[in-house]
Amino acid sequence: MYCYQDRIRAVELYIKLGKRVRPTIRQLGDPTENSLKGWYNAYLLKLNLSAGYAGREPKFSQAQKAAAIRIHVHGCGQAAHGAALDGP
Template identity: 50%
Template sequence: MYSYEDRMRAVKLYIKLGKRANATIRQLGYPTKNALKHWYRELASGNDLSARYVRTKQRYSDEQRRIAVEHYLEHGRCLAWTMKALGYPCRQKLSEWIDEYQPGDRRRV
Protein backbone atom coordinates (compact mmCIF):
# COMPACT_ATOMS: atom_id res chain seq x y z
CA MET A 1 0.00 0.00 0.00
CA TYR A 2 1.17 3.47 -0.78
CA SER A 3 0.75 6.49 1.44
CA TYR A 4 -1.48 9.38 0.45
CA GLU A 5 1.60 11.49 -0.32
CA ASP A 6 3.12 8.78 -2.56
CA ARG A 7 -0.11 8.44 -4.52
CA MET A 8 -0.47 12.22 -4.94
CA ARG A 9 3.16 12.51 -6.06
CA ALA A 10 2.57 9.79 -8.66
CA VAL A 11 -0.64 11.34 -10.00
CA LYS A 12 0.88 14.84 -10.23
CA LEU A 13 3.88 13.47 -12.13
CA TYR A 14 1.53 11.44 -14.36
CA ILE A 15 -0.33 14.64 -15.29
CA LYS A 16 2.92 16.59 -15.74
CA LEU A 17 4.30 13.93 -18.11
CA GLY A 18 1.20 14.08 -20.31
CA LYS A 19 -0.59 11.08 -18.79
CA ARG A 20 2.13 8.68 -19.84
CA ALA A 21 1.99 5.81 -17.37
CA ASN A 22 5.21 4.08 -18.42
CA ALA A 23 7.26 7.28 -18.13
CA THR A 24 5.81 7.95 -14.67
CA ILE A 25 6.49 4.42 -13.46
CA ARG A 26 10.01 4.48 -14.89
CA GLN A 27 10.80 7.71 -13.07
CA LEU A 28 9.25 6.82 -9.70
CA GLY A 29 9.73 3.07 -9.66
CA TYR A 30 6.13 2.57 -8.61
CA PRO A 31 3.09 1.91 -8.99
CA THR A 32 1.56 -0.37 -11.59
CA LYS A 33 -0.03 1.11 -14.69
CA ASN A 34 -3.54 0.14 -13.55
CA ALA A 35 -3.06 1.56 -10.05
CA LEU A 36 -1.79 4.84 -11.47
CA LYS A 37 -4.75 5.16 -13.84
CA HIS A 38 -7.17 4.31 -11.02
CA TRP A 39 -5.65 6.97 -8.77
CA TYR A 40 -5.89 9.51 -11.60
CA ARG A 41 -9.57 8.70 -12.24
CA GLU A 42 -10.28 8.91 -8.51
CA LEU A 43 -8.59 12.31 -8.29
CA ALA A 44 -10.32 13.61 -11.42
CA SER A 45 -13.79 12.52 -10.31
CA GLY A 46 -13.64 13.61 -6.68
CA ASN A 47 -10.90 16.28 -6.69
CA ASP A 48 -8.99 14.30 -4.05
CA LEU A 49 -7.70 10.81 -3.33
CA SER A 50 -9.18 8.73 -0.56
CA ALA A 51 -7.08 8.69 2.59
CA ARG A 52 -6.79 4.90 2.52
CA TYR A 53 -8.20 1.79 0.89
CA VAL A 54 -11.64 0.76 2.12
CA ARG A 55 -13.35 -2.46 1.07
CA THR A 56 -16.83 -1.50 -0.08
CA LYS A 57 -18.56 -4.85 0.27
CA GLN A 58 -18.12 -8.12 2.10
CA ARG A 59 -16.28 -10.82 0.25
CA TYR A 60 -18.62 -13.52 1.57
CA SER A 61 -22.30 -12.98 2.27
CA ASP A 62 -23.86 -13.80 5.64
CA GLU A 63 -25.61 -16.73 3.94
CA GLN A 64 -22.29 -18.15 2.70
CA ARG A 65 -20.82 -17.79 6.18
CA ARG A 66 -23.78 -19.54 7.78
CA ILE A 67 -23.60 -22.41 5.27
CA ALA A 68 -19.88 -22.87 5.95
CA VAL A 69 -20.37 -22.95 9.74
CA GLU A 70 -23.31 -25.37 9.45
CA HIS A 71 -21.31 -27.64 7.16
CA TYR A 72 -18.45 -27.63 9.65
CA LEU A 73 -20.74 -28.48 12.58
CA GLU A 74 -22.70 -31.17 10.71
CA HIS A 75 -19.82 -32.96 8.98
CA GLY A 76 -17.39 -33.94 11.70
CA ARG A 77 -16.08 -30.51 12.68
CA CYS A 78 -13.16 -30.70 10.29
CA LEU A 79 -11.87 -27.41 8.90
CA ALA A 80 -9.98 -29.06 6.04
CA TRP A 81 -13.01 -31.07 4.90
CA THR A 82 -15.29 -28.02 5.02
CA MET A 83 -12.86 -25.90 3.01
CA LYS A 84 -12.42 -28.67 0.44
CA ALA A 85 -16.15 -29.40 0.13
CA LEU A 86 -17.25 -25.77 -0.22
CA GLY A 87 -14.21 -24.35 -1.98
CA TYR A 88 -13.93 -21.46 0.46
CA PRO A 89 -12.58 -19.81 2.66
CA CYS A 90 -9.11 -20.11 4.16
CA ARG A 91 -8.62 -21.85 7.50
CA GLN A 92 -8.22 -18.60 9.45
CA LYS A 93 -11.39 -17.04 8.04
CA LEU A 94 -13.47 -20.18 8.63
CA SER A 95 -12.18 -20.36 12.22
CA GLU A 96 -13.22 -16.74 12.78
CA TRP A 97 -16.72 -17.45 11.45
CA ILE A 98 -17.12 -20.50 13.67
CA ASP A 99 -16.02 -18.55 16.73
CA GLU A 100 -18.42 -15.75 15.74
CA TYR A 101 -21.48 -17.95 15.23
CA GLN A 102 -20.72 -20.67 17.80
CA PRO A 103 -18.32 -19.26 20.42
CA GLY A 104 -16.32 -21.96 22.20
CA ASP A 105 -17.81 -24.68 19.99
CA ARG A 106 -14.75 -25.28 17.80
CA ARG A 107 -12.70 -28.38 18.46
CA ARG A 108 -9.07 -27.57 19.23
CA VAL A 109 -6.34 -30.13 18.81
Protein backbone atom coordinates in the same frame (compact mmCIF):
# COMPACT_ATOMS: atom_id res chain seq x y z
CA MET B 1 -1.32 -1.12 -0.74
CA TYR B 2 -0.12 2.42 -1.16
CA CYS B 3 -0.52 5.18 1.37
CA TYR B 4 -2.15 8.48 0.48
CA GLN B 5 1.19 10.27 0.08
CA ASP B 6 2.49 7.66 -2.39
CA ARG B 7 -0.67 7.79 -4.49
CA ILE B 8 -0.88 11.60 -4.61
CA ARG B 9 2.83 11.84 -5.46
CA ALA B 10 2.30 9.36 -8.31
CA VAL B 11 -0.68 11.30 -9.67
CA GLU B 12 1.16 14.62 -9.47
CA LEU B 13 4.17 13.14 -11.28
CA TYR B 14 1.85 11.59 -13.90
CA ILE B 15 0.33 15.02 -14.57
CA LYS B 16 3.75 16.70 -14.59
CA LEU B 17 5.06 14.21 -17.17
CA GLY B 18 2.17 14.93 -19.52
CA LYS B 19 0.00 11.95 -18.48
CA ARG B 20 2.56 9.50 -19.81
CA VAL B 21 2.29 6.22 -17.94
CA ARG B 22 5.59 4.51 -18.69
CA PRO B 23 7.89 7.42 -17.79
CA THR B 24 5.93 7.90 -14.57
CA ILE B 25 6.21 4.24 -13.58
CA ARG B 26 9.86 4.17 -14.61
CA GLN B 27 10.64 7.12 -12.37
CA LEU B 28 8.64 5.78 -9.43
CA GLY B 29 9.57 2.13 -9.84
CA ASP B 30 5.96 1.29 -9.06
CA PRO B 31 2.76 1.16 -9.35
CA THR B 32 1.04 -0.67 -12.18
CA GLU B 33 -0.41 1.13 -15.18
CA ASN B 34 -3.98 0.35 -14.13
CA SER B 35 -3.42 1.60 -10.59
CA LEU B 36 -1.93 4.84 -11.81
CA LYS B 37 -4.77 5.49 -14.24
CA GLY B 38 -7.35 4.62 -11.58
CA TRP B 39 -5.80 7.01 -9.09
CA TYR B 40 -5.70 9.73 -11.74
CA ASN B 41 -9.38 9.22 -12.60
CA ALA B 42 -10.33 9.34 -8.91
CA TYR B 43 -8.24 12.50 -8.57
CA LEU B 44 -10.10 14.14 -11.47
CA LEU B 45 -13.47 13.51 -9.82
CA LYS B 46 -12.61 15.24 -6.52
CA LEU B 47 -9.32 17.03 -7.29
CA ASN B 48 -8.00 14.95 -4.43
CA LEU B 49 -7.70 11.30 -3.44
CA SER B 50 -9.46 9.59 -0.57
CA ALA B 51 -7.28 8.93 2.44
CA GLY B 52 -8.15 5.23 2.46
CA TYR B 53 -9.73 2.58 0.32
CA ALA B 54 -13.48 2.29 0.01
CA GLY B 55 -13.28 -1.46 -0.20
CA ARG B 56 -15.86 -3.61 -1.90
CA GLU B 57 -18.98 -5.52 -1.05
CA PRO B 58 -18.24 -8.80 0.73
CA LYS B 59 -18.44 -11.86 -1.49
CA PHE B 60 -20.36 -13.88 1.11
CA SER B 61 -22.97 -12.80 3.64
CA GLN B 62 -22.46 -13.31 7.37
CA ALA B 63 -25.10 -16.06 7.31
CA GLN B 64 -23.21 -17.90 4.53
CA LYS B 65 -19.95 -17.59 6.46
CA ALA B 66 -21.56 -18.93 9.63
CA ALA B 67 -23.07 -21.87 7.69
CA ALA B 68 -19.67 -22.69 6.17
CA ILE B 69 -18.02 -22.72 9.58
CA ARG B 70 -20.82 -24.86 11.03
CA ILE B 71 -20.45 -27.37 8.19
CA HIS B 72 -16.68 -27.48 8.52
CA VAL B 73 -16.81 -28.01 12.29
CA HIS B 74 -19.38 -30.81 12.02
CA GLY B 75 -17.53 -32.49 9.12
CA CYS B 76 -20.42 -33.06 6.71
CA GLY B 77 -19.74 -34.81 3.41
CA GLN B 78 -18.98 -32.95 0.19
CA ALA B 79 -22.53 -33.28 -1.21
CA ALA B 80 -24.00 -31.70 1.91
CA HIS B 81 -21.81 -28.62 1.58
CA GLY B 82 -23.52 -27.28 -1.55
CA ALA B 83 -27.01 -27.81 -0.21
CA ALA B 84 -26.21 -26.24 3.15
CA LEU B 85 -24.70 -23.14 1.55
CA ASP B 86 -27.54 -22.63 -0.95
CA GLY B 87 -25.24 -23.31 -3.87
CA PRO B 88 -23.76 -26.02 -6.09
